[in-house]
Amino acid sequence: MTTDPTPAEQLRRSIDLLWGPSERPARGPKPSLTLDRIVEAAIAAADRDGIGALSMRRVAGELGVGAMSLYRYVPGKAELLALMLDRLILPGEDVTQAADKGWRELLEAVARDSYRLYLRHPWLLRVNWTRPVMGPNSLAGVEIVIAGLAGLGLTDQEQIGVVITLDGFVTGFVRQRILYDAAAEETGVSDEEFWSQHHPVLVRAMESGNYPAMAALSAEAYDASWDESFDFGLDRLLDGFAVLFAARRGIPPPGPGETRAEDQGGA
Amino acid sequence: MTTDPTPAEQLRRSIDLLWGPSERPARGPKPSLTLDRIVEAAIAAADRDGIGALSMRRVAGELGVGAMSLYRYVPGKAELLALMLDRLILPGEDVTQAADKGWRELLEAVARDSYRLYLRHPWLLRVNWTRPVMGPNSLAGVEIVIAGLAGLGLTDQEQIGVVITLDGFVTGFVRQRILYDAAAEETGVSDEEFWSQHHPVLVRAMESGNYPAMAALSAEAYDASWDESFDFGLDRLLDGFAVLFAARRGIPPPGPGETRAEDQGGA
DNA sequence: CTAATTTGCGTACGGCGTACCCAAATGTAG
DNA sequence: CTACATTTGGGTACGCCGTACGCAAATTAG
Structure with missing residues (x-):
């Protein structure tokens, strides 16, 4: 990265490239x-x-x-x-179809769409580390969510807060997954190799008594697939949104969302 | 990045460096x-x-x-x-002090501690893009959270799920902040420059009618500070956890957590 | 036609990670 | 103490990278 030439000018050019049609000059080849x-x-x-x-x-x-x-x-x-x-980064079909199905379906569709996109192009998260130049497609995604949040009694700031929070969760989660998942292919170290390399030190760490709570976990604790974990986290976050939305309407909050808890205790 | 020499061996060496004391050889200088x-x-x-x-x-x-x-x-x-x-990455004092204060205080302390760490060293998130080599300190952080979740009636998988979800939110959020915040200093483009460069195209976009919901937002919608937005998102997520925990105990879920009614927002 | 302008791109520069190799430093064995 | 084995410091060099510069070829205007 040898980036010197007036970063402000650089930014201006990026914006022009994203938004401007840039007509052809008439003189050269x-x-x-x-x-x-x-x-x-x-x-x-x-x-x-x-x-x-x-x-x-x-x-x-x-x-x-x-x-x-x-x-x-x-x-x-x-x-x-x-x-x-x-x-x-433009919103997928699932999102536009879910746009009028209620906030929970919509946010879920947005999160899953984004999740899939990042998995399809794992390098996207690494690219997006310079100051983002807001393009038409990224704005379109925000627009759909904001539109779907209308009429829930949220303040404007809260609506933006929901967008930021949801995107934060998705990108943060997918980053963790890519860390383990896709990096495997890039480096050529398979999952089995990775864990077998770690196994001896982890066993020693667990037996050291320094990590009693982790040592007490069953072996199945780590068995959840990434997709299952994503669903778990997303459900929790949407539950949290639901609590706020309900409070904004003066309605008592419901129990956990998609979760099939056997001992469901609701209000 | 010219990384070729047997990535599996590379991994093994990283692990040894992290965990092994590596005694001095006796022969050379x-x-x-x-x-x-x-x-x-x-x-x-x-x-x-x-x-x-x-x-x-x-x-x-x-x-x-x-x-x-x-x-x-x-x-x-x-x-x-x-x-x-x-x-x-070792857990800060705030975390160890909050370890026996109940799950909500603990998770909040963990999230804030991690948030501060990443802000103090914004390059950390960019570093952590190779397959992570689990070190003693990162395990210590997980240990504290798992210990704090004991006795809430969660399955082992759910406990791990909470850890992953919370970390996903924090890293995802802080990534967004660093995107705008710290990148400004690196590139030398100030916040004012950034927005003033974007202003004309954004105005044109809003007037185009393609983004009606966003256009309807008040100017203050984007006024929340990053810290306020972080609090907003964290509160929602913890509310979501609370719904699950309550369901696991058969206790009716409470209203929104730290939320102070009307003055909540996002950036 | 000529002149103006724009395009394709060869060359070159400074920086990177690191493979290779050797001299100097330090220990052990006799 | 000497001879040798071993390890450390680091100079040199290679093959990458992003990109500044400048020029020949192509295209159009007048």
Whole structure:
């Protein structure tokens, strides 16, 4: 990362690329590439070989052009990454279909859609580490949620708070999963290798008496799949939202949401 | 990142570094450095100049040695990053003090402690992108939470689920904050610049009619500080946990937790 | 036609992680 | 004490990276 040339100007260019159509100048030769083709090729390369192997030279190579040709279309690598992000981040069909089904179904659809997106392109979370340039697609996602929260008696700040909280949970959770899951493929260390490597020290740690509560857990404690854990966390969070929404309407809060608790104790 | 040399072996070395005391060999000259000093210097450099400027050459320079000397103590940069992480991730005093105050206080303390840690060292989240090598300190944090959840009638899987969910929320939220907050300093683009650059396109977007719900929000909708937003999200999540815990005991769930009626919000 | 302008891109620079190798330092064995 | 085994410090070098610079070829305006 050798990023010097006036970061403010860099930001301005990113915004223009995201929102502006940018008319062709009339004087020179026709461009042989398009911004879309470059972004597409970069996404394909990142999906195939991981973000670590994504370089300007490689993207250029995929397109059969010289490395520096890309700089006629994109100011730098950071801007290309921002474009890749906004290209993929548009809300899926499940979300638009759930838009009028009540807040719980909607938020659940949004969370799952986002979860799936990040799993499909695990490098997305690593890309999104520079200051985000808000593009049209990311705004569209927020719009759907805010629209779905109307009429629940929330303040405007609370509505934004729900958006931030939900997104925080999803990205944080998926980050943990990718940490274990997808990193396995990148590094070539399988899950079995990972745990068998850790096994001796973990056994010694548990037997040391320094972690009594963890040592007391049954072996099945860690058996839940990632998807099950995601559902668990999402249900808890939506339950928490429900408590607030109910309080805003003066209605007593219900019991836990999708949870099939055998000893259900409700209000 | 040129990481090739047998990733499984790399993992094994990381584990040994984290857990093993590694006795000195008796034959050669005494080492002039220690692993601790290297990790410390690396953390200081990352705090000062950001993770982007952290290179092996720089860390070596801080310590007044040649770049390649570091490789006598650490197999590679990835392992150094893992060590930096585990060094910092130990639970703070607030957490150990809250350990016997009931689950809500404890989880709140854990979340806030972790939140503060990540804000103090914003590069931590970017470091933690390779497969995590579980160290003694990260286990200690889990231990405290699991111990605090005992006696609530949760299954073992649910206890782990709470840990994962809480950590997911905290890391996801703090990631969003760092995105806006700390990236500002790194890039040198101030918050005012950022928003003023975006302003024209956002105004145009709102006037386009494509985002009616967002356009209807008042200007104050985005006024909440990050800390207020964090409190909002954390309260919702803990409320959600409370619903489950109450159901597990057959006790009717309470209203919203710390929430002070009308002055709650999101950023 | 000529002039203006834009595109593709070869070359080059400074920085990175780290493989390789060797001299210096330190211990042990005799 | 000497000879040797072993380990440390680190210089050099390689192959990557992002990208600044500048120029020939292509295209259009006048």
